[in-house]
Amino acid sequence: xxxxxxxxxxxxxxxxxxxxxxxxxxxxxxxxxxxxxxxxxxxxxxxxxxxxxxxxxxxxxxxxxxxxxxxxxxxxx
Amino acid sequence: xxxxxxxxxxxxxxxxxxxxxxxxxxxxxxxxxxxxxxxxxxxxxxxxxxxxxxxxxxxxxxxxxxxxxxxxxxxxxxxxxxxxxxxxxxxxxxxxxxxxxxxxxxxxxxxxxxxxxxxxxxxxxxxxxxxxxxxxxxxxxxxxxxxxxxxxxxxxxxxxxxxxxxxxxxxxxxxxxxxxxxxxxxxxxxxxxxxxxxxxxxxxxxxxxxxxxxxxxxxxxxxxxxxxxxxxxxxxxxxxxxxxxxxxxxxxxxxxxxxxxxxxxxxxxxxxxxxxxxxxxxxxxxxxxxxxxxxxxxxxxxxxxxxxxxxxxxxxxxxxxxxxxxxxxxxxxxxxxxxxxxxxxxxxxxxxxxxxxxxxxxxxxxxxxxxxxxxxxxxxxxxxxxxxxxxxxxxxxxxxxxxxxxxxxxxxxxxxxxxxxxxxxxxxxxxxxxxxxxxxxxxxxxxxxxxxxxxxxxxxxxxxxxxxxxxxxxxxxxxxxxxxxxxxxxxxxxxxxxxxxxxxxxxxxxxxxxxxxxxxxxxxxxxxxxxxxxxxxxxxxxxxxxxxxxxxxxxxxxxxxxxxxxxxxxxxxxxxxxxxxxxxxxxxxxxxxxxxxxxxxxxxxxxxxxxxxxxxxxxxxxxxxxxxx
Numbered sequence: 200x201x202x203x204x205x206x207x208x209x210x211x212x213x214x215x216x217x218x219x220x221x222x223x224x225x226x227x228x229x230x231x232x233x234x235x236x237x238x239x240x241x242x243x244x245x246x247x248x249x250x251x252x253x254x255x256x257x258x259x260x261x262x263x264x265x266x267x268x269x270x271x272x273x274x275x276x
Numbered sequence: 277x278x279x280x281x282x283x284x285x286x287x288x289x290x291x292x293x294x295x296x297x298x299x300x301x302x303x304x305x306x307x308x309x310x311x312x313x314x315x316x317x318x319x320x321x322x323x324x325x326x327x328x329x330x331x332x333x334x335x336x337x338x339x340x341x342x343x344x345x346x347x348x349x350x351x352x353x354x355x356x357x358x359x360x361x362x363x364x365x366x367x368x369x370x371x372x373x374x375x376x377x378x379x380x381x382x383x384x385x386x387x388x389x390x391x392x393x394x395x396x397x398x399x400x401x402x403x404x405x406x407x408x409x410x411x412x413x414x415x416x417x418x419x420x421x422x423x424x425x426x427x428x429x430x431x432x433x434x435x436x437x438x439x440x441x442x443x444x445x446x447x448x449x450x451x452x453x454x455x456x457x458x459x460x461x462x463x464x465x466x467x468x469x470x471x472x473x474x475x476x477x478x479x480x481x482x483x484x485x486x487x488x489x490x491x492x493x494x495x496x497x498x499x500x501x502x503x504x505x506x507x508x509x510x511x512x513x514x515x516x517x518x519x520x521x522x523x524x525x526x527x528x529x530x531x532x533x534x535x536x537x538x539x540x541x542x543x544x545x546x547x548x549x550x551x552x553x554x555x556x557x558x559x560x561x562x563x564x565x566x567x568x569x570x571x572x573x574x575x576x577x578x579x580x581x582x583x584x585x586x587x588x589x590x591x592x593x594x595x596x597x598x599x600x601x602x603x604x605x606x607x608x609x610x611x612x613x614x615x616x617x618x619x620x621x622x623x624x625x626x627x628x629x630x631x632x633x634x635x636x637x638x639x640x641x642x643x644x645x646x647x648x649x650x651x652x653x654x655x656x657x658x659x660x661x662x663x664x665x666x667x668x669x670x671x672x673x674x675x676x677x678x679x680x681x682x683x684x685x686x687x688x689x690x691x692x693x694x695x696x697x698x699x700x701x702x703x704x705x706x707x708x709x710x711x712x713x714x715x716x717x718x719x720x721x722x723x724x725x726x727x728x729x730x731x732x733x734x735x736x737x738x739x740x741x742x743x744x745x746x747x748x749x750x751x752x753x754x755x756x757x758x759x760x761x762x763x764x765x766x767x768x769x770x771x772x773x774x775x776x777x778x779x780x781x782x783x784x785x786x787x788x789x790x791x792x793x794x795x796x797x798x799x800x801x802x803x804x805x806x807x808x809x810x811x812x813x814x815x816x817x818x819x820x821x822x823x824x825x826x827x828x829x830x831x832x833x834x835x836x837x838x839x840x841x842x843x844x845x846x847x848x849x850x851x852x853x854x855x856x857x858x859x860x861x862x863x864x865x866x867x868x869x870x871x872x873x874x875x876x877x878x879x880x881x882x883x884x885x886x887x888x889x890x891x892x893x894x895x896x897x898x899x900x901x902x903x904x905x
Contacts (some may be wrong), residue, residue, distance in 0.1 A: 226508070226861035227519055233863075237765070261520075268519040271526075 204251060211258050212239050218265045223272045231265060506822040507866045511706075511859035512655045512683060512801050513824060517751075518708035518860070524754035525710065528747040536746050537735055547746045554753025558715050561756040562681075562700065563691035570716045570736045571744045571752070575682040575703035576606040577729075578716035579649075581740065582678045582699040583610040585726030586647045587619055594646030600624045600632055600661075601842040603651055604680055611649075629793035630659035630843050637669060647676045652684035656839040656855060657792035658801030660688070667696030676724055682706050682714075686759025687767065687798060692717060698724050704748065708860060709755030713748035716740075766860050767799075773858045773867050774799040780871045785878050789849060791840060802856040803840075805849040808888040809881045814854060817877040821870050825854050 212235070219231035242254055508516070528550060534543025536551040552566065559566040572578045587597060599611055601623050611621045622640045624632050632650065648670050653660050663679060670677035681690060682703035692700060700717040704710050718724050718739065732741025759766075782788055787807040806814065811825040825837075836850035845853070854874075858867065882888040887897060 226516065226863070229863045230861045231519075234765075264520055264523045267523055267526075271522075 204248070204255075207255065208239075208251075211255065211262065215258065215262050215265065218262060218269060221269045221273075222265075223269075223276055227268075227272075504820065506820045507870065508822050509857055509862065509866065509870055510822050510824050510855070511857035511862070512855060513857070514705045514711065515708045515859055516861060517710060518755065518758055520758050521709055521751050521754045525747045525751040528750050532746075534746075536744055537733070551744055551746055551749050554749045554751075557753035557757045558702065559717075561686060561690070561760050562702075562717060563693055564717050565720065567737075568717055568720050570718060570740050571749050572714045572716055572740055573712060574714040575604075575680060575701045575706075576714075577740075578701035578703075578714050579604065579606045579678075579680055580610050581716055581726060581729050582701060582718075583607060583647065583649060584614060584729060585739070586676055586678070586699070586724065587614050588617075588727040589725045590646045591617075591619070594644045596620045596622070596642045596645040597647045597649070598622045598624060598637070598640050598645060598675075599649040600626060600651075602626050602630065602654055602657075602839045603649065604655065604682075607649055607651070607680060626842050628844050629796070630654060630657050630791070630839075631661060631793055631796060632666075634662065634665055634669065637666065641673050641675065645673070645675050647678055649678040649680070651680040651682075652690070653681075653688070653798045653801070654792070654839065655683050655801070656837055657803045657843065658797045658799075659792040660684070660796050660798055662796070663695045663697070670698075671696045683801070684798065686756060686763065687800065689763065692719070702752075704752040704755060707755045707759050710748050710751040713745060713752045715752065762860065770858050770860075770862075771799040773862060773864065774802055776864070777856060777858070777867050777871055778802060778804075780868075781874060784875045789845075791843060791845060791853060800858045802858070803853055804856065805840075805845065805853040806878050807849060807852065808885050808891065809852050809878055811852040811854060813881060814852070814874075814877055817881065818870070818873055821873060823854055823856060823870075 215235045216232060219228060219235060222228035222231060245251055245254070528547070532543070532546050532550070534541070534545075534547040536544060536547040538544025538547070551571075555569045555571070556566040558569050570578075570581075572581065583597070587594075595618065597611060597614065597619060599607060599621065608623075611619075611623075615621055624636055624640060626632050637648070648666065650661050650663070650666055652663055667677055676698040677696060678699035678701075679695075679697055680701045682701060683706055684690060685700075685702050686707035690697075690700075697717070698719045702715040702717070704713040704715075716739075718726060718737075726739055728739045728741070730741050735741050735744065778790065781804065782790075785806070789805040789807070791803040791805060815823055815825055836845075836847065837853070840850040840853060856870065890900075891897065
């Protein structure tokens with residue numbers, strides 16, 4: 200369980216960072232990358248699996264937000 | 277937006293040499309330069325690089341119809357540029373001995389590659405006058421694109437630069453169908469890996485090159501060859517939309533468009549649910565109940581509602597209002613209009629550090645005071661008033677306490693019960709939310725009564741009639757929720773960046789004064805006065821940083837800000853003040869760049885200043901008797 204969740208976390212982290220790199224606006228791009236890194240670093244040591252689950256869901260939701268926003272920016276700017 | 281498929285001037289394919297100076301014999305040089313300059317100048321003067329682009333894009337999409345020709349003319353006129361209008365017509369070509377029919381023939385050749393698909397418009401270009409007119413446009417547009425590509429080439433070597441030399445397969449004259457599938461048209465400099473399924477959307481913007489991270493990546497330029505967009509350091513004026521906020525608003529701008537006050541169908545119900553959710557989010561941020569939040573069109577309307585509403589409701593018995601001299605213009609103006617209605621207003625002075633004196637506040641109370649209005653964080657100097665204490669005093673005197681918290685909300689923790697606030701104004705676009713929406717917190721226990729400013733169908737508890745704009749309200753709610761989650765992180769970061777900015781500037785440059793209290797302040801709003809330097813000239817010198825010298829609503833007038841006057845700044849120091857705003861999206865590199873440029877220009881301007889020379893020689897400027905001319 201712990202191993203798979205670690206892999207999951209890392210996969211999400213990489214996906215989030217990759218997606219944020221595609222923001223066409225400098226400010227949003229740097230903010231997203233910085234915030235993602237800091238958020239994952241901050242929650243590095245959480246052991247409670249429920250909390251981890253909740254945070255992972257939030258991360259997944261944020262990933263979708265970033266994907267949509269990146270697409271939107273590329274379409275309009 | 278249709279793509280312009282021949283970015284290279286057709287003259288190139290005809291083997292005419294083509295430099296920036298445009299020595300092409302067939303194109304009247306004057307015409308090109310003027311035209312090219314116009315679009316270039318447009319981008320500079322209008323301050324919006326897109327302007328030049330738009331004119332050009334319009335020319336692409338509607339290729340050769342007269343209407344778009346006119347559009348360009350209009351935009352040139354609108355820019356106030358005194359360009360010879362003839363540059364855009366064909367009559368002056370006639371004067372130069374070139375005949376329209378020749379251009380018609382050429383325009384036939386130009387027309388086809390200029391269009392992606394041969395449409396009815398291409399037929400139109402075969403007409404004489406239009407053809408000649410468009411002949412004037414085509415090479416000019418090509419010239420602009422050429423310049424843009426040259427600039428791009430200068431910046432870095434993009435991976436797939438197709439246009440720039442006479443492309444072999446550009447099939448001028450023959451190729452008029454759509455470009456090779458989903459790939460780039462010859463007009464694009466870099467291939468964009470579009471995530472969207474619609475790969476055929478051509479975009480004239482070069483994609484940002486992320487393999488070379490730089491402070492000004494190419495995305496900053498909107499047309500590759502024009503001026504880059506400035507850094508944004510003016511967050512007190514407005515803030516960019518947080519992507520999370522925009523994401524939450526989009527469904528209500530597209531699919532769920534119902535009126536939240538429609539009771540009878542699902543569109544209304546879902547819209548109302550979203551609005552109520554937003555209300556709850558706003559209330560959570562300030563520790564209120566959701567029934568106490570009223571959506572308005574912004575903090576200005578909220579301030580007007582609060583001040584005029586309370587004053588007029590209780591006007592039979594209470595005729596006095598207390599406010600401060602550093603309030604926002606809308607508060608001061610509302611008070612002034614109340615004065616004409618017969619109210620008495622006390623404008624409390626502030627101390628040198630921008631904070632009010634609590635003893636003076638106590639002394640100002642009268643038996644018929646109905647309202648005290650003090651803003652939480654000042655938008656010009658960033659000082660934070662002692663809201664807790666003021667709330668206590670007002671509660672003791674049984675007077676309503678209104679605070680304009682537009683700059684404070686979401687940045688410092690606010691609690692209406694702890695701070696004993698009865699009315700609070702909230703602005704959407706100061707907390708990374710949408711413009712055009714705000715809220716007013718109106719306490720229910722003990723009840724604060726207001727006379728509504730806006731009459732109508734009784735929405736928003738009867739206090740503010742009118743349809744609540746669901747997408748904007750949802751955006752405000754989302755902004756408040758995001759702000760609540762990010763408050764600590766943002767505050768820490770902004771404090772660090774502010775510290776960095778101030779320390780660096782103060783250490784390098786002498787005679788810099790920070791306006792406002794050093795400790796009781798919100799760190800993200802820094803107002804510095806540079807002695808012996810004129811503020812406007814410094815702002816103009818710092819043209820690639822977006823700054824302001826005072827609040828946006830007073831920037832049109834030439835007078836120095838009344839806030840600075842109220843804190844007792846000297847006239848000359850007041851004229852040389854700049855406000856730096858640091859927000860959630862500000863980066864360290866931006867701060868460093870701003871600091872570096874600021875120091876450089878302050879030093880340069882001081883070198884040129886005779887006052888500075890005199891000061892260096894030890895002359896006391898105050899002792900000088902300036903002669904009258």
